[in-house]
Amino acid sequence: MLHIFLLSFVAATANGQSGLQVKRIIEINQTNTTDSDLEPDPMYDYYEDLMNTSYESAGLERRGGWGVGGDKLWGNGRGVEDINSGNVGYYNxxxxxxxxxxxxxxCALIVNPPGHRSIDKFHIHFVHYHSYGSSLKHRLEKKVCGRSGWQRGHLPCHGKAIFSSGFPNVFSLAMSGGGLRHASVIAWPASCGGKGTIVQLAYGCSIEHQIRGDYNPALR
Known part of the structure; x- marks a missing residue:
């Protein structure tokens, strides 16, 4: 049933309807709910984030902006597969x-690729990493700090990484490493002694929950 709510919600916001109109649509869809519909939906938190985001940022996305919901930043498009040379500035x-x-x-800033995300609506996770993330960042720094260009080898999901001074145009830099259509894009700010940012690509996978520290293989 939550899937129906989400579809109704997205359709309504896409048509520019207000939060009150969306709320009414959801209330209408709640009729004829069965007991099975009341079972916990593992996607609920993601749907709730999306709903809260759009309520809080009503009108923002229609002006080409970004909305905040929880520890995510929501934008236009489906995901990395929609980034191209004509719109990359928006995603940067x-x-x-x-x-x-x-x-x-x-901190780590993470975008998951198609097939490895819960919603096909562009969102950037901004999270404080835990033990796996700390270990991975240390490994990345050993590989890229003081070096130029993309570095490969022994990185998650046959990926690669590059260091840039300061904070670069992350997606423009990521595009220089090849196609993004199947890539996780992860930015590690304040890397290499605070001198700059590591941009990491990981192909055909998501390591978001490992970085967050809440990975549960039973849910994958």
């Missing part, structure tokens, strides 16, 4: 906005 701006919310040395 989104990553800078995410950095403004989590830009310290304990």
């Amino acid at each position: 701006a989104g990553m800078r906005s995410a950095r403004n919310r989590c830009g310290g040395s304990s």
